[in-house]
Amino acid sequence: xxxxxxxxxxxxxDADYCxxxxxxxxxxxxxxxxxxxxxxxxxxxxxxxxxxxxxxxxLDLGLPDSSGLETFEMVHRLYPCIPxxxxxxxxxxxxxxxxxxxxxxxxxxxxxxxxxxxxxxTIVYALERxxxxxxxxxxxxxxxxxxxxxxxxxxxIDKNGTILFANPAAQNLFGQDTExxxxxxxxxxxxxxxxxxxxxxxxxxxKAVAEMRVVETSWQGKAAYLASLRDxxxxxxxxxxxxxxxxxxxxxxKERTEEVDAEKELLSVTFSSMGDGVIVxxxxxxxxxxxxxxxxxxxxxxxxxxxxPIDELFHIVNERNREAAESLIDKVLVTEKTEVGADLxxxxxxxxxxxxxxxxxxxxxxxxxxIIGIVLVFRDVSRERQLDKMKDDFISSVxxxxxxxxxxxxxxxxxILHDFDMSDETRRQFLGIIDEESNRLANLxxxxxxxxxxESGTVKILQEPVDIGTLVRQISSALQPLAxxxxxxxxxxxxxxxxxxxxxxxxxxxxxxxxxxxAIKFTPEGxxxxxxxxxxxxxxxxxxxxxxxxxxxxxxxxQNADEPAASAQRDELVITVSDTGIGIPKEALSKxxxxxxxxPHQGKQIPGTGLGLAxxxxxxxxxxxxxxxxxxxxxxTTFTIFLPLAxxxxxxxxxxxxxxxxxxxxxxxxxxxxIKYQNAKCKIEEVPKF
Amino acid sequence: xxxxxxxxxIEDETHIGIVVEYxxxxxxxxxxxxxxxxxxxxxxxxxxxxxxxxxWMLPGMDGLEVLTELKNDKTTEHIPVFMLTAKxxxxxxxxxxxxxxxxxxxKPFNPRQLGELINKKLHEPKKVKTxNRYQKAKCKIEELHNFxx
Numbered sequence: 001x002x003x004x005x006x007x008x009x010x011x012x013x014d015a016d017y018c019x020x021x022x023x024x025x026x027x028x029x030x031x032x033x034x035x036x037x038x039x040x041x042x043x044x045x046x047x048x049x050x051x052x053x054x055x056x057x058x059l060d061l062g063l064p065d066s067s068g069l070e071t072f073e074m075v076h077r078l079y080p081c082i083p084x085x086x087x088x089x090x091x092x093x094x095x096x097x098x099x100x101x102x103x104x105x106x107x108x109x110x111x112x113x114x115x116x117x118x119x120x121x122t123i124v125y126a127l128e129r130x131x132x133x134x135x136x137x138x139x140x141x142x143x144x145x146x147x148x149x150x151x152x153x154x155x156x157i158d159k160n161g162t163i164l165f166a167n168p169a170a171q172n173l174f175g176q177d178t179e180x181x182x183x184x185x186x187x188x189x190x191x192x193x194x195x196x197x198x199x200x201x202x203x204x205x206x207k208a209v210a211e212m213r214v215v216e217t218s219w220q221g222k223a224a225y226l227a228s229l230r231d232x233x234x235x236x237x238x239x240x241x242x243x244x245x246x247x248x249x250x251x252x253x254k255e256r257t258e259e260v261d262a263e264k265e266l267l268s269v270t271f272s273s274m275g276d277g278v279i280v281x282x283x284x285x286x287x288x289x290x291x292x293x294x295x296x297x298x299x300x301x302x303x304x305x306x307x308x309p310i311d312e313l314f315h316i317v318n319e320r321n322r323e324a325a326e327s328l329i330d331k332v333l334v335t336e337k338t339e340v341g342a343d344l345x346x347x348x349x350x351x352x353x354x355x356x357x358x359x360x361x362x363x364x365x366x367x368x369x370x371i372i373g374i375v376l377v378f379r380d381v382s383r384e385r386q387l388d389k390m391k392d393d394f395i396s397s398v399x400x401x402x403x404x405x406x407x408x409x410x411x412x413x414x415x416i417l418h419d420f421d422m423s424d425e426t427r428r429q430f431l432g433i434i435d436e437e438s439n440r441l442a443n444l445x446x447x448x449x450x451x452x453x454x455e456s457g458t459v460k461i462l463q464e465p466v467d468i469g470t471l472v473r474q475i476s477s478a479l480q481p482l483a484x485x486x487x488x489x490x491x492x493x494x495x496x497x498x499x500x501x502x503x504x505x506x507x508x509x510x511x512x513x514x515x516x517x518x519a520i521k522f523t524p525e526g527x528x529x530x531x532x533x534x535x536x537x538x539x540x541x542x543x544x545x546x547x548x549x550x551x552x553x554x555x556x557x558x559q560n561a562d563e564p565a566a567s568a569q570r571d572e573l574v575i576t577v578s579d580t581g582i583g584i585p586k587e588a589l590s591k592x593x594x595x596x597x598x599x600p601h602q603g604k605q606i607p608g609t610g611l612g613l614a615x616x617x618x619x620x621x622x623x624x625x626x627x628x629x630x631x632x633x634x635x636x637t638t639f640t641i642f643l644p645l646a647x648x649x650x651x652x653x654x655x656x657x658x659x660x661x662x663x664x665x666x667x668x669x670x671x672x673x674x675i676k677y678q679n680a681k682c683k684i685e686e687v688p689k690f
Numbered sequence: 691x692x693x694x695x696x697x698x699x700i701e702d703e704t705h706i707g708i709v710v711e712y713x714x715x716x717x718x719x720x721x722x723x724x725x726x727x728x729x730x731x732x733x734x735x736x737x738x739x740x741x742x743x744x745x746w747m748l749p750g751m752d753g754l755e756v757l758t759e760l761k762n763d764k765t766t767e768h769i770p771v772f773m774l775t776a777k778x779x780x781x782x783x784x785x786x787x788x789x790x791x792x793x794x795x796x797k798p799f800n801p802r803q804l805g806e807l808i809n810k811k812l813h814e815p816k817k818v819k820t821x822n823r824y825q826k827a828k829c830k831i832e833e834l835h836n837f838x839x
Contacts (some may be wrong), residue, residue, distance in 0.1 A: 400747065403776035404703060407798035413711040415801055419716070428710075433705050 005033045007053070008126065011045035011075075012038070012060035017110065021058065022677040024116030025123075032124065042066040042074060049079055056123050059093055059106075060087045068092075072099040081134075083126040105129055153210070153229040156219050161185045164219055173210060173231055175202030190214050190225055197232070209236045254310060269347060276379040277357075280364070283371055285329055287308050297357070297380060299349035310376075319344040319356060328361040332374050338362040347378065356385045369575050375414065398448065405441040409434050447611040454618040461622045462504040468573060470496055471505065472531055475513050479520060487525045490516075493532040500647055503623050508643075511616040515577040515639050518612060522637070523581035536574040536642065571645045572625070578638040584631040592629065593617045616641075691809050696720045698739035700730035700756065701774065702748050709801050710743065717805030727751030731759055734766050740820050741808050744791075746775030746782075754789060761790035774799070785828055794827050795834060803834070 008025065012018055018038050025034040037054070039045035042065045049057070058431055059424055075084055086096040086107035105126035108119060147154055153170035157163050166174070167183040174181060180203075188198045194673030200208045208623045210229040271278060277294035281287055286309050290302040305313055310329065317324055331339045337416075341359030364373040412430045416422065422430075423494055436483075453459045476492055483490040501508075512531075519529040533605040562675045584592060588599045596610035620627045624644050631637035697719045701707045704725070711721040722737060724730035726747050734742060742760065746753035753773060755838065760766045770792040775782075783794050795804075807830070 400776045402704075403797050407776070408703070408705040408709065410798040411706065411801045414802055415709055415713055418802055430709070433708070437705060 005035060006055045006123065007035045007037070008056050008058060008655045009037045009039065009045060009048055009054040010058045011040075011042065011063065012058070013040040013062075013064050014060070017060075017087075020115075021119065024119050027116055032120070036446065040064075042071055045075070046078065049075070049082070054082060056126055057082055058087055058123075059084050061092050062089075069098055069102070072102065072104055072409065075101050083127050083130040085122055087506050091360070093570070118351070122450060123541050133305045145221050149345065151230075153227075153231070154267070155227045155229065156217070157183075157186050157190070157225050157227060158219070159223060159225070161187075161190065164224060170229065173208060173229055174200060175204050175206070186227070188212065190227070192216070198229070208233045212622070276377050277312065279376045279378075280373055281310050281329060282373050283333065285311065285374075287313070288373060294378075295379070297347060297349060297355050299351050299353065316341070316357070316359070317344050317348060318342065319346045328359055329374050329376060332361045332363050336363050336365075336371060341378075344427070355380045356382050358384075394595060397610075399443055401596065402441070405437040408437040409441070412437075437438045444609050444611075447609050447615060451611055451615050452616065454615065454622065459508060466501040466503045466505050466508055468501055468508075468533055468575070469494055469496075471509055472512065472533060472575075475509060475516055476531065479513070479516050483520050483529065486520065486527075488520055488523055489528045490520070491528070491530045493524060493530060495534055498533060499535055499573065501643055501645060503643065504619075507622070511619045511641070512575065512577070514612045515641075518639070519577050519579035519581060519639075521608070522578045527580040529577070529579045532574075532576045532578070534574055536572050573643045573645060575641045575643070576638055578636060580636040583633040583635055583637055584629070585633055589629060589631060593627070691717045691719075691805050693718060695740040695808075695812060696722065696737060697741045697743060697808060698722045698724065698730065698734055698737065698826060699743045700724045700727065700748065700753075701743070701745040702726060703745075706745075710804065710825060713801040714805055714808075717809075719805065719808070727753070727759075728754040730756060734760060734769070735763065738765065740812060742769055742771045743795075743804075744771050744773055746773055746786075754786065757789050757791055759798065772807070772811075776819060783827065783831070793830055794829075796831065807834075 009022055010018055012021075022036055022038075025036065037048055037052070039048050042063050045057070045059070045063075048054070059071060059073060059075060061071060062066060066074060072084060072086060075082075080103070083105040084099075084103075084231060085112055086099050086104050088096045088107050089110055093107070093109065096337055097105070106122045108115075108122055147167045150167060150169055154165075154167040155163055155170045156165040163181045163184055166178060171177050171181065189196075195211045195213050198210050198212050200210060202208065209232050211232045212227055212229045214225050214227045217224055257303055271289070272292050274291055277297050278289070278291045279287060279294050280289035286307050287305045288307075290300075290305055295301055299682050300313055311327070315324060316328075317386055323641075328339050328341050339361050341357075341361070343358075345357055345359060346354050347357045358381045359376060359378040361374055361376045362507065363371045364375055366372050368453065391487040412434045416427055416430055472492055472494065476490060480490060516529065516531060584599055588597075591597045592599065593613050593616075595614045597613075598608060598610045620643070627642075628639065628640045630640075695718075699707055699710050699714075699721060701710070701723070703782045707723045707725070707761075711723060714721045722733055722739065724733050727750055730744070730748075737759055744753050744756060748756065748773050753775065757771060757773070760769065760771060767790075771790070772793045772795055773791045774795050774797060776797045786794060793807070795807075
């Protein structure tokens, strides 16, 4: 410690004593340098203090203008920071002690031994003490500052929870100032372990939420708790808002997801229910989507084809040359436009079955125009192809049929015109042939027109009373000469009192005439043709056993009228035309009602257009009736027409081929099931013959 | 013209058979008629005609089948065959020619020109036959197609 300079003020009226003190101080062995001032009265002393700063004041209790405790109080009051040492006699010790209590640093008894040393020591200690006090004060001020300025509330409570201290932040938090807080219970449970959240209701209104942390401490020497509280009202509010927001968001997401799910379900169901096959592939031609019809036509299930390249799975070839059809998908990948497949494409399924299809492929484009997939739609066009083929065949047949008589006519005409030395007989013969062929041509054209009219529905079927008995007799007499020419026996077998039929007389006559004419045509000389008519009622339990509906090749001519060859199903008129002619082979039976169909057989083809039976069938259908045939080769044939008596004028609807809407196995529409690709059985019914 | 050459006509339409026979006979040919494929083949193998006129549409065995049979049979394969038919599509013409038909006549035709046609065919030098049949036939068809319907 370096040399210190200490300035002392001695306030004492005893001059001798003053000199003593001075000498004592100067003599001191301490490494302290003293400077010295003297005053002989309180007033003078105060005056000195006013003018200079002193480190220590030595103060005599018995001064002329003041004495006792008052003296000290005066000085100390005015200069509280300067340490004061009391100088006292033996009898004034009590006063000195009081003075110390009041803030004096120390006291010295005059005249005691070792006065000098004690004096110095006292002074030094007094100064030390002052330093320490000052330091302590500074320190205390610092800490106090921290506590006062702390944003967190700091509260000290005793073990009973009574508030011993509360900093300004605490006062703020609780909305009460110190007087209101001190000595009151805190009111919240003290939990040492973790921060606790407490709700504070302020006196002057308002609520706050605080986070409180409590630790053990000591206060004024006693065990206490130190609680620091942080106002988290705002944070809490934000948390609440966030929670609400999150909840809201969750609900929105849920709603949206449900919407999306519903859309997805709708799309999926639509996709599954589509009547056409749909395949979606990615740009690498691997299968992404595959609907029910595609599964059925291709013979694969979606699970097995997913992600596999389409070329592996089935092939589309040209129907005629069997070459692989130009890959539509490849084409779309290049042109990036919708492409339509070729007309003659045929799909070969996994099991080898073939379906003629029409295809169309389109690119699936992203917003920026790049291809993210290709959708291929195809439909089974077996029916269309078949219809096309039938149309082509029909036209072929017609042109052929028309050309044949025409060829004759022209050939004979040419011959007659340029052969000048033809005999008259030959010429007559040839002209006869021309005549015959012209008639043939005329008939053919007539029949063609008839079948066209009937088919297109441009002909009105009359609903007039038809006396079937008269009709049949008329036909019989008209065709009798034809039968006589071949020596064929033509007979009628009818009951009396047959019910009247509603229908078109002309058409029915035409139909029956055709059948009888055919019978005569196809029966060799000396044979028999018989026309039967009876009133057929629906078969009942105890009547003769029913014959099967479909045509058989058993002997067709019934022995007597009570045993109908085929059974009636409603209240109808049954007309049969039977013959003992050449019969119809089994293979031909299903085809004879087709247009232009003529039963092929060795030897000369029996003349005819092949349209007759087609016309008959159409007429019968327009009367809501049906026609059947039974035949046995070389024994005979029977045609049976059923005409309902309760006909209301509406022609029977003809069967149309249907493409079944995919149903699942329980028969419910797919839309009622979950999203899953069903392997529905989709059958395409066969197109019936005409 | 005919010089006694034999012609076999296989045609199911009687009337056409009659008028063809009449005209060819006038031209000096000997004419045989058959009304279906089976009897036609039988007759062909028996008499080995110099020329065959074959209708496409026949009952039972059709014209092309008969043609194939004729060309597969060593005894009859050399006989020139004219197909007669109402069909006129190029694909049909090709089919017939591929199967060995020598020429093709569409109906209706002028029976009086038949004789000339047959004669030309009979007097053709052999090596001409190695030329493209299809091209030859095409020209002939264009000649014959002077009938409009």
